Amino acid sequence: MSAIDHLFRKLRAEGRKALIPFVTAADPDLEFTAAVLAELVARGSPLCELGIPYSDPIADGPVIQASYTRALAKKVKLAEIFRMLSAVTPTLAAPVVTMVSYAIIRRHGPPQYVADAQAAGVAGLIVPDLPVEESLALTELCRAAELSLIQLVTPTTPRDRALRIIQSSSGFLYYVAVVGITGERQELPPALLDNVGWLREQSDLPICIGFGISLPEHVRQLAPVADGLIVGSAIVRRIADTAARPRHDVLQEVGDYVQSLIDAL
Amino acid sequence: MAPPTQLPDSAGRFGHFGGRYVPETLTAALDQLVEQYQQAQADAKFAQQLQTLLRDFVGRPSPLYFAERLTQQCGGAKIYLKREDLNHTGAHKINNTLGQALLTLRMGKSRVIAETGAGQHGVATATACARFGLPCVVYMGAEDVRRQAPNVFNMKLMGAEVRPVESGSRTLRDAINEAMRDWMASVDTTHYIIGSVVGPHPFPMIVRDFQSVIGRETLQQCQTELGRLPDVVVACVGGGSNAAGMFYPLIDHAEIELVGVEAGGRSDAAGDHAAPLCHGEPGILHGSYSYVMQDEDGQTSDVHSISAGLDYPGVGPEHSYWKETGRVQYTECGDADALRAFDTLAKTEGILAAIETCHAVHNAMQIASRRSADQVVVVCLSGRGDKDAAEVARLRGEKG
Numbered sequence: 001m002s003a004i005d006h007l008f009r010k011l012r013a014e015g016r017k018a019l020i021p022f023v024t025a026a027d028p029d030l031e032f033t034a035a036v037l038a039e040l041v042a043r044g045s046p047l048c049e050l051g052i053p054y055s056d057p058i059a060d061g062p063v064i065q066a067s068y069t070r071a072l073a074k075k076v077k078l079a080e081i082f083r084m085l086s087a088v089t090p091t092l093a094a095p096v097v098t099m100v101s102y103a104i105i106r107r108h109g110p111p112q113y114v115a116d117a118q119a120a121g122v123a124g125l126i127v128p129d130l131p132v133e134e135s136l137a138l139t140e141l142c143r144a145a146e147l148s149l150i151q152l153v154t155p156t157t158p159r160d161r162a163l164r165i166i167q168s169s170s171g172f173l174y175y176v177a178v179v180g181i182t183g184e185r186q187e188l189p190p191a192l193l194d195n196v197g198w199l200r201e202q203s204d205l206p207i208c209i210g211f212g213i214s215l216p217e218h219v220r221q222l223a224p225v226a227d228g229l230i231v232g233s234a235i236v237r238r239i240a241d242t243a244a245r246p247r248h249d250v251l252q253e254v255g256d257y258v259q260s261l262i263d264a265l
Numbered sequence: 266m267a268p269p270t271q272l273p274d275s276a277g278r279f280g281h282f283g284g285r286y287v288p289e290t291l292t293a294a295l296d297q298l299v300e301q302y303q304q305a306q307a308d309a310k311f312a313q314q315l316q317t318l319l320r321d322f323v324g325r326p327s328p329l330y331f332a333e334r335l336t337q338q339c340g341g342a343k344i345y346l347k348r349e350d351l352n353h354t355g356a357h358k359i360n361n362t363l364g365q366a367l368l369t370l371r372m373g374k375s376r377v378i379a380e381t382g383a384g385q386h387g388v389a390t391a392t393a394c395a396r397f398g399l400p401c402v403v404y405m406g407a408e409d410v411r412r413q414a415p416n417v418f419n420m421k422l423m424g425a426e427v428r429p430v431e432s433g434s435r436t437l438r439d440a441i442n443e444a445m446r447d448w449m450a451s452v453d454t455t456h457y458i459i460g461s462v463v464g465p466h467p468f469p470m471i472v473r474d475f476q477s478v479i480g481r482e483t484l485q486q487c488q489t490e491l492g493r494l495p496d497v498v499v500a501c502v503g504g505g506s507n508a509a510g511m512f513y514p515l516i517d518h519a520e521i522e523l524v525g526v527e528a529g530g531r532s533d534a535a536g537d538h539a540a541p542l543c544h545g546e547p548g549i550l551h552g553s554y555s556y557v558m559q560d561e562d563g564q565t566s567d568v569h570s571i572s573a574g575l576d577y578p579g580v581g582p583e584h585s586y587w588k589e590t591g592r593v594q595y596t597e598c599g600d601a602d603a604l605r606a607f608d609t610l611a612k613t614e615g616i617l618a619a620i621e622t623c624h625a626v627h628n629a630m631q632i633a634s635r636r637s638a639d640q641v642v643v644v645c646l647s648g649r650g651d652k653d654a655a656e657v658a659r660l661r662g663e664k665g
Contacts, residue, residue, distance in 0.1 A: 054563075054564065055433070055564040055565040056433075056438065056442050056550065056551070056565050057442075058287065058288055058442060058445045058446060058449065058551075058552075059288040059290070059446075059449065060446075061446075065432060069432070069433070072564060077561075077562055078562045101549075101563070102286050102549055103286070103548060103549040103550065103559070103563040103564075103565075104562055104563040104564075105563075106548060106549050106554070106563065107548050107549075107559065107561070107562060107563030108562070108563070128288050128289075129286045129287055129288055129549075129552070130286060131285060131286070131287065131289060131292050132289075133276065133285070134284060134285065134286065151289075152288070152289045153289065154288075154289045154290045155290075156289075156290050156291075156292075156293045156294070156452060156453070157289060157292070157293065158293060161292070161293075165289075176289070176290065178450075179290060179449070179450060179452065179453065180290075180449050180450030181446050181449050181450060
């Protein structure tokens with residue numbers, strides 16, 4: 001069992017839901033990333049998602065793309081990100097999962113990537129460009145290392161396929177709220193609650209919803225049907241101008257924002 | 266292992282290259298495309314419709330032309346040009362866009378998106394969409410919008426919307442990223458007509474198949490007009506669609522040497538060329554596993570070529586397979602040599618070829634000059650060069 005399995009078991013026993021913030025590693029630098037992770041956990045996030053910058057992210061909207069571009073412009077390397085995580089994860093009262101393109105994993109070799117992630121204290125992987133058909137080998141490696149491999153189901157996924165994805169996923173199931181890329185939306189699709197409700201009937205695996213979520217009313221609407229809600233672009237946008245402002249102010253603003261969502265759970 | 270002409274396998278693999286590395290959102294649409302394409306292949310009416318379009322709308326078959334004065338100048342093997350530049354819209358790209366436009370209609374989709382580098386695929390997509398009354402959006406890197414202004418205007422004339430892409434290196438790779446992102450949100454109603462043998466399965470197979478008319482005609486023309494097969498066949502390789510279409514029907518003719526020419530750019534140094542088969546390593550880009558220019562972390566590297574159509578860090582997975590099996594020899598041609606070939610072909614044959622194509626012309630001239638006069642070298646003359654005239658003039662102006 002991974003740290004994520006333990007976490008959701010505990011949250012369910014306590015009747016609590018998770019607000020899962022996403023931040024981009026090394027935006028604007030790794031020192032800030034370490035500080036923002038600490039801030040997010042201090043505000044009550046029980047799980048954090050860390051985006052590994054990638055040069056060609058297909059599933060990401062302009063806000064997260066721009067954050068990846070900023071991080072890569074400073075030539076940050078995966079080894080440096082893992083080094084930062086090795087120092088930070090033992091101090092955090094919450095597990096960290098990485099969102100990482102399979103291009104990066106494949107380049108390092110899946111066994112090496114999994115070993116390095118495990119050594120850095122990472123609890124799980126979300127690989128947005130690795131469909132279930134291609135994920136068999138990585139699933140085995142993650143299972144052996146007690147890392148969760150979190151798979152995604154989307155509104156375009158046929159139901160028989162969704163069942164296969166649930167079988168293969170561990171830690172939680174990531175339900176993508178919208179047909180499209182990451183980024184804040186005012187309105188979420190009306191069919192969302194029904195689709196998640198159907199998935200719930202199929203499996204006990206915790207379900208977390210992401211893509212498009214940014215407002216307290218989204219949180220109020222979705223928390224009853226989900227184990228967790230993932231918020232990315234709305235946070236990354238608040239970090240985007242860190243270079244031009246005192247860091248303390250940015251941390252405060254991000255913390256207050258995430259707090260407002262947690263309060264809406 | 267299956268013989269080369271029966272690849273890819275059901276997972277979209279050519280050997281261990283290819284596959285499908287895309288967000289889950291796109292998987293259902295790709296599965297639908299596989300299914301509809303298989304049905305179309307089994308449908309005689311589909312083949313008939315496409316064949317009629319290729320004959321009456323595109324002007325196929327394209328001639329196999331003996332380049333007499335170019336041959337004299339090289340002083341070796343006879344050089345023949347497969348004149349894809351004489352197709353409607355001036356390049357091989359129309360072979361694929363008409364086929365995929367028919368698939369779009371078959372799938373009941375009502376909107377088309379495409380990416381373009383040099384603009385030839387954008388023009389060919391805009392043309393096919395105008396022909397069938399489909400709304401069309403073309404993503405084009407902002408740098409390429411500048412380099413290939415005539416094609417941008419042509420696309421607009423045919424009713425397409427051209428969206429300049431300002432992210433990343435502002436070239437073909439970024440245009441593909443943006444087209445994929447559009448498709449992520451529009452996949453229920455939109456077909457993505459990808460322009461090369463790249464991307465997730467089944468695109469490398471579908472584009473290759475639609476382009477294979479080039480190689481099939483070449484084989485037939487060689488047999489009927491020359492009474493023999495060619496000794497060497499040369500094509501330029503960016504993503505690799507004209508080369509795949511030319512090579513695929515020839516693959517099982519082991520006696521024909523096949524040469525793919527990548528963009529050698531300014532130098533062999535990283536970032537100075539766009540030649541992943543010559544200098545890259547296998548990795549993932551745009552949904553498939555193939556040779557790519559990337560760093561030790563898997564981040565795609567910036568590349569350079571004088572030609573917008575070859576300025577791409579990846580290559581189709583089947584080319585990687587042909588490289589690995591040794592069936593095709595991949596080499597490169599630099600910016601300066603391509604420009605010289607542009608000049609030479611214009612002055613000896615009265616043909617302005619696309620700067621992409623001139624990479625193949627240069628290497629074909631070198632090969633021909635080393636061979637005896639009884640040998641035959643065929644070059645895929647993939648596109649016409651009017652679009653490049655202004656850029657060539659600008660480059661000369663800069664050099665004084």
